[in-house]
Amino acid sequence: MASISPTIAETPAQEVDWTARLRLILSYAILFLLAFTFLYPFLLTVTTSLKTLPEINENPVALIPETWTLEGYLAMQNLNVGRWMFNSAFVALAITVGNVLFASMAGYALARIPFPGGNLLFLTILGTMMIPGIVLLIPMFIILKQVNFIDTYMGLIFPKVTTAFGVFLMKQFFESIPKDLEEAARIDGANRLQMFFRVILPIARPALIALIIFTFQGAWNDFMFPLIVISVRQELYTLPLGLAVLRGGLGESLQWNAILAGSLVTTLPMAVIFIFFQRYFLEGISYTGLKG
Amino acid sequence: MASGIKGQDREDAVAGWLFMTPALIVFIVFLIIPIIFALYFSLTDWNGISPPAEANWVGLDNYQTVLLEGGIRQSDFFKALKNTTYFAIGVVPLQTILSLLLAVIINQRLLRYKEFFRTAYYFPSITSSVAISLIFLFLYQRSGLVNNALEFLTFGAWEPVAWMSDARGLFHIILEALGVTLRDGPEFLRGELLGLTVWDWISGPSVALMAIMIMNTWTTIGTMMIIFVAALQDIPGSVYEAAQVDGATAWPTFRRITVPLLRPTIFFVVTLGLIGTYQVFDQIYVMSSGGPAKTTLTMAYMVYRNGFRNSEMGLGAAIAILLFVIIFVLTLIQRRITGSEAEQ
Numbered sequence: 001m002a003s004i005s006p007t008i009a010e011t012p013a014q015e016v017d018w019t020a021r022l023r024l025i026l027s028y029a030i031l032f033l034l035a036f037t038f039l040y041p042f043l044l045t046v047t048t049s050l051k052t053l054p055e056i057n058e059n060p061v062a063l064i065p066e067t068w069t070l071e072g073y074l075a076m077q078n079l080n081v082g083r084w085m086f087n088s089a090f091v092a093l094a095i096t097v098g099n100v101l102f103a104s105m106a107g108y109a110l111a112r113i114p115f116p117g118g119n120l121l122f123l124t125i126l127g128t129m130m131i132p133g134i135v136l137l138i139p140m141f142i143i144l145k146q147v148n149f150i151d152t153y154m155g156l157i158f159p160k161v162t163t164a165f166g167v168f169l170m171k172q173f174f175e176s177i178p179k180d181l182e183e184a185a186r187i188d189g190a191n192r193l194q195m196f197f198r199v200i201l202p203i204a205r206p207a208l209i210a211l212i213i214f215t216f217q218g219a220w221n222d223f224m225f226p227l228i229v230i231s232v233r234q235e236l237y238t239l240p241l242g243l244a245v246l247r248g249g250l251g252e253s254l255q256w257n258a259i260l261a262g263s264l265v266t267t268l269p270m271a272v273i274f275i276f277f278q279r280y281f282l283e284g285i286s287y288t289g290l291k292g
Numbered sequence: 293m294a295s296g297i298k299g300q301d302r303e304d305a306v307a308g309w310l311f312m313t314p315a316l317i318v319f320i321v322f323l324i325i326p327i328i329f330a331l332y333f334s335l336t337d338w339n340g341i342s343p344p345a346e347a348n349w350v351g352l353d354n355y356q357t358v359l360l361e362g363g364i365r366q367s368d369f370f371k372a373l374k375n376t377t378y379f380a381i382g383v384v385p386l387q388t389i390l391s392l393l394l395a396v397i398i399n400q401r402l403l404r405y406k407e408f409f410r411t412a413y414y415f416p417s418i419t420s421s422v423a424i425s426l427i428f429l430f431l432y433q434r435s436g437l438v439n440n441a442l443e444f445l446t447f448g449a450w451e452p453v454a455w456m457s458d459a460r461g462l463f464h465i466i467l468e469a470l471g472v473t474l475r476d477g478p479e480f481l482r483g484e485l486l487g488l489t490v491w492d493w494i495s496g497p498s499v500a501l502m503a504i505m506i507m508n509t510w511t512t513i514g515t516m517m518i519i520f521v522a523a524l525q526d527i528p529g530s531v532y533e534a535a536q537v538d539g540a541t542a543w544p545t546f547r548r549i550t551v552p553l554l555r556p557t558i559f560f561v562v563t564l565g566l567i568g569t570y571q572v573f574d575q576i577y578v579m580s581s582g583g584p585a586k587t588t589l590t591m592a593y594m595v596y597r598n599g600f601r602n603s604e605m606g607l608g609a610a611i612a613i614l615l616f617v618i619i620f621v622l623t624l625i626q627r628r629i630t631g632s633e634a635e636q
Contacts, residue, residue, distance in 0.1 A: 138329075140322065266419075
């Protein structure tokens with residue numbers, strides 16, 4: 001391998017002396033140990049969700065169950081978890097589709113169409129990113145109440161369907177693509193709408209994927225906002241909201257196998273997405289981080 | 293062709309506003325109006341149940357109740373401020389330093405399995421805070437994994453703690469070990485300031501709060517490490533080669549070159565950390581509901597508790613506004629300290 005990579009091949013042999021080697025070994029030790037502390041709790045969660053309740057109470061740290069059981073998953077089933085999962089998926093998808101479309105439209109307008117008020121608008125949107133979500137909790141509730149959105153899907157979806165962060169991300173991206181493409185399309189007689197959908201959006205793929213991932217993740221994991229939107233209709237709970245109820249709803253002694261099963265069911269879809277689209281997660285994070 | 297240019301301008305203006313319309317509607321209805329409402333309702337006595345239009349104007353009463361008037365709301369507010377501040381003081385430096393060190397370790401040229409490490413560390417960041425909180429609630433039991441691991445690491449010297457029901461403050465534990473208690477300590481400890489005794493103010497984070505702090509650090513390190521790694525990769529290798537020629541070893545290189553060059557990124561990560569920690573809510577809701585003995589009552593949780601549970605929406609809104617002011621001021625102060633001129 002080393003001979004293929006020019007950077008490593010160029011390193012003089014004497015530079016990789018014993019201090020460097022020692023440092024490398026120490027680094028591996030730290031990194032593996034830490035990776036273990038990051039992954040072990042999840043592993044223990046998986047196996048504990050497959051234990052019987054008495055066994056968990058007797059020894060909550062044993063990794064391997066003595067008797068394997070789906071008890072926890074069945075107990076969870078009684079609480080409408082299937083429906084909550086559908087709600088989470090539906091709401092997160094709707095929010096993601098909306099945000100991708102509206103945020104990129106707005107981002108495109110702010111980046112590429114010179115229109116009066118555009119700059120002021122952008123600064124205002126940037127300013128709203130400074131407002132902590134918790135400040136909006138109560139007034140948001142008032143507005144949702146006024147328009148009868150409490151206890152509805154509309155309430156869960158509408159307020160989140162465009163984010164200031166999304167607009168910001170897309171504007172930054174559109175500013176980086178060359179103008180020639182649009183000029184060529186314009187000469188071909190395309191109008192703004194055609195230009196946007198046929199020329200601009202297709203080349204915005206990396207930014208769109210980052211936006212899709214962040215929006216979906218944010219919506220799927222959100223707890224505080226659904227907590228105030230859904231008050232009495234339990235069939236409209238999203239998974240995190242239902243899970244928080246699961247903690248209290250299963251009687252005095254906590255049914256750990258059911259609670260951990262619920263936690264896993266909530267985590268699993270994001271984990272699968274993460275494993276398949278890892279590269280985009282990491283690129284997206286660093287992309288937004290650097291722009292911050 | 294003057295009319296052609298004019299036509300283009302008009303077309304652009306129409307197109308620009310049309311493209312903005314969906315986003316604007318959402319922003320105006322669910323962002324701009326709520327901001328105005330937040331201010332307005334913080335000046336009313338709305339209870340959250342009756343029609344909002346029937347709320348009475350009470351001026352600055354809500355602010356006065358939490359800031360100045362003696363009573364449970366004032367002492368709760370300052371308890372929440374104290375807890376949240378201990379939380380931020382503990383978590384922000386810890387997660388910033390750890391993630392930076394981790395990034396530097398992982399970014400070494402000769403290191404392999406980078407993908408695996410990054411994946412492992414980032415994994416907690418993608419999971420739901422509610423799920424993570426429940427998992428940790430399980431791990432933090434008296435007979436749970438955390439106590440077990442600590443017992444193993446200290447060869448049995450560790451006394452198992454019931455993490456989530458332990459209200460003792462860190463500094464109280466230390467002071468009492470040194471023989472200082474509230475009863476026979478110096479007089480000023482019993483003095484009262486803003487609804488809390490001096491002894492209360494200097495409690496430090498309670499064991500329960502520390503448990504949540506550790507969990508919080510654990511879940512955010514991954515994201516911050518990725519941000520640092522990206523910034524590290526932007527530093528040209530020639531900078532380090534020059535340092536190597538000058539004979540600089542690892543630590544001075546890190547302190548004199550890496551840290552100054554990462555200043556804007558550090559500013560960004562600390563800002564994210566401050567904004568995040570001052571709003572901590574989900575974990576509190578799931579793990580402790582503010583208890584034991586209100587030692588995990590945070591400002592964000594108090595907004596929710598007073599607004600939605602105690603039907604004091606006006607008061608809740610006032611606390612939210614105060615929280616916003618605190619976060620805003622802290623960001624400004626830290627901008628001064630980190631000297632983010634480098635950013636522009």
